[in-house]
Amino acid sequence: MAGGVDIDPLTQALAPPPGETPAEREARLLREREAKKRSDLIDQELNRQRAAEKKANKPVKILLLGQSESGKSTTLKNFQLINSSKAFKAELGSWRAVVHLNIVRSIRLVLNALAEAEAAASSPPGPDDPVYPPLTPELRALKMRLLPLQQVEAALLGKLTPGGKSRSTETPDDLPAPTEVSVHSAAPWKNAFSKMMNNVRSSVDGPETTEPQDSKDARQLLQACSEDMIRLWNDPLVKQVLEVHRLRLQDMAISSMWIGRSHIHAVGSFLDSIERVTDLTYEPTDDDVLKARLKTLGVSEHHFNLKAGNMVPQDWVVYDVGGARSLRHAWRVLWSHSHELLLAEDESVNRLEDSILLWKMIVSSPMLKKTSLILFLNKCDILRAKLESGQKFNEYVVSYGDRPNDFEHTSQYMKKKFMMIAKQFSPEARSFYTYFTSVTDSQSTSDILGSVRDMLVRQNLSRSRLV
Numbered sequence: 001m002a003g004g005v006d007i008d009p010l011t012q013a014l015a016p017p018p019g020e021t022p023a024e025r026e027a028r029l030l031r032e033r034e035a036k037k038r039s040d041l042i043d044q045e046l047n048r049q050r051a052a053e054k055k056a057n058k059p060v061k062i063l064l065l066g067q068s069e070s071g072k073s074t075t076l077k078n079f080q081l082i083n084s085s086k087a088f089k090a091e092l093g094s095w096r097a098v099v100h101l102n103i104v105r106s107i108r109l110v111l112n113a114l115a116e117a118e119a120a121a122s123s124p125p126g127p128d129d130p131v132y133p134p135l136t137p138e139l140r141a142l143k144m145r146l147l148p149l150q151q152v153e154a155a156l157l158g159k160l161t162p163g164g165k166s167r168s169t170e171t172p173d174d175l176p177a178p179t180e181v182s183v184h185s186a187a188p189w190k191n192a193f194s195k196m197m198n199n200v201r202s203s204v205d206g207p208e209t210t211e212p213q214d215s216k217d218a219r220q221l222l223q224a225c226s227e228d229m230i231r232l233w234n235d236p237l238v239k240q241v242l243e244v245h246r247l248r249l250q251d252m253a254i255s256s257m258w259i260g261r262s263h264i265h266a267v268g269s270f271l272d273s274i275e276r277v278t279d280l281t282y283e284p285t286d287d288d289v290l291k292a293r294l295k296t297l298g299v300s301e302h303h304f305n306l307k308a309g310n311m312v313p314q315d316w317v318v319y320d321v322g323g324a325r326s327l328r329h330a331w332r333v334l335w336s337h338s339h340e341l342l343l344a345e346d347e348s349v350n351r352l353e354d355s356i357l358l359w360k361m362i363v364s365s366p367m368l369k370k371t372s373l374i375l376f377l378n379k380c381d382i383l384r385a386k387l388e389s390g391q392k393f394n395e396y397v398v399s400y401g402d403r404p405n406d407f408e409h410t411s412q413y414m415k416k417k418f419m420m421i422a423k424q425f426s427p428e429a430r431s432f433y434t435y436f437t438s439v440t441d442s443q444s445t446s447d448i449l450g451s452v453r454d455m456l457v458r459q460n461l462s463r464s465r466l467v
């Protein structure tokens with residue numbers, strides 16, 4: 001500054017007042033020390049809050065575990081339906097082909113049983129052979145008329161994953177064996193289906209279409225077979241044949257395969273809606289999607305941004321994995337990160353032993369000792385129906401003894417069993433939550449998933465509070 005003395009205004013402001021007495025100086029320094037203390041406390045509080053926020057913003061990670069067919073993917077679908085319903089609705093069309101594939105495969109299952117009944121009739125029965133009722137000429141004719149459905153199956157399978165990542169597990173046999181279609185969860189099958197089905201829709205709407213001829217033929221063939229499929233499924237003789245077939249498989253201890261009770265129930269659920277789902281204008285409903293079965297291979301990751309009550313939205317990641325025994329090695333990779341673990345168990349009593357072993361393995365894992373566990377005892381609707389139809393729970397679980405053969409007592413018994421195992425095998429004390437579910441019922445599942453979500457949000461927040 002020309003001619004002036006250069007004085008820094010800050011230094012000037014902080015400088016002791018001119019003519020300060022020693023007592024005034026002492027009082028001023030005390031004030032300054034207290035102000036600094038307050039400022040440090042505020043900084044500390046801000047840092048604490050920042051750290052807490054950072055922790056709270058960590059996504060909640062949910063890992064869905066359980067046997068194959070226990071309902072993991074169906075639980076995930078419910079989660080999508082509740083929390084990102086727009087995306088769920090946008091994908092409805094992609095499920096149409098899966099529903100069709102479920103129908104075609106169920107019919108094939110029935111045709112296999114009929115073929116077996118025919119084969120049994122043509123050779124003298126051994127003492128342990130199953131006794132099938134003789135097939136009528138009409139039923140044999142029906143069986144022949146439905147053979148072209150194999151083309152439909154091939155066309156749908158061909159479209160499942162263009163890169164050939166889908167897999168159909170065929171076993172070498174004279175008869176076409178029961179099969180199950182699986183899809184690698186990372187594969188873009190939904191896009192492939194959407195494309196295909198959009199094309200199909202345009203073929204229904206008008207003559208101009210880019211739909212591949214084989215898909216179009218497949219849809220029309222399916223519709224043309226509709227009446228025969230209905231006739232087959234409603235034939236009382238077919239029901240008798242299926243029952244003999246089921247008992248035979250049960251005797252061979254392969255009841256958890258395709259024709260396992262829960263599976264007949266699962267794939268059979270579309271057999272009661274053949275007319276509706278084979279119509280050329282068919283659009284899948286939410287319930288259809290929940291019932292559609294597509295076995296998962298590998299691991300798929302799904303992101304959500306959820307808000308519970310008046311809390312800030314939080315990122316959630318849900319991992320869905322394949323539950324088949326051969327795929328379980330992949331689970332451990334996911335365990336290395338801390339997750340909330342949601343275990344779906346098939347409550348339909350035919351695979352209880354595996355279910356118990358799986359639960360033991362999970363609760364005793366040292367890697368998961370800090371992980372929250374939520375147990376879904378699923379398919380309660382099937383358990384209920386079986387008990388009501390007179391099946392005896394103690395035939396499957398001998399230790400159940402003479403307790404009442406009703407849903408209330410059997411379900412509580414199973415819950416206690418799972419709780420005892422958790423208590424006995426957990427590396428350290430833990431609490432876990434159990435729900436009785438039927439995840440194909442979107443309404444009740446929505447309530448349950450809502451409370452699970454609120455509980456986890458609260459838990460996550462209290463964990464993130466630095467003490």
Ligand SMILES: Nc1nc2c(ncn2[C@@H]2O[C@H](COP(=O)(O)OP(=O)(O)OP(=O)(O)O)[C@@H](O)[C@H]2O)c(=O)[nH]1
Nearest residue numbers: 068069070071072073074291293296323379438439
């Ligand atoms: N009735 C009934 N069916 C169910 C229930 N939960 C699932 N399902 C059906 O059972 C079948 C298998 O369910 P998924 O969700 O595919 O089973 P998953 O555990 O994902 O099986 P993987 O992918 O092989 O590990 C599907 O057809 C579902 O619609 C239930 O509570 N009740």
Ligand SMILES: [Mg+2]
Nearest residue numbers: 072073295296
């Ligand atoms: Mg699955």
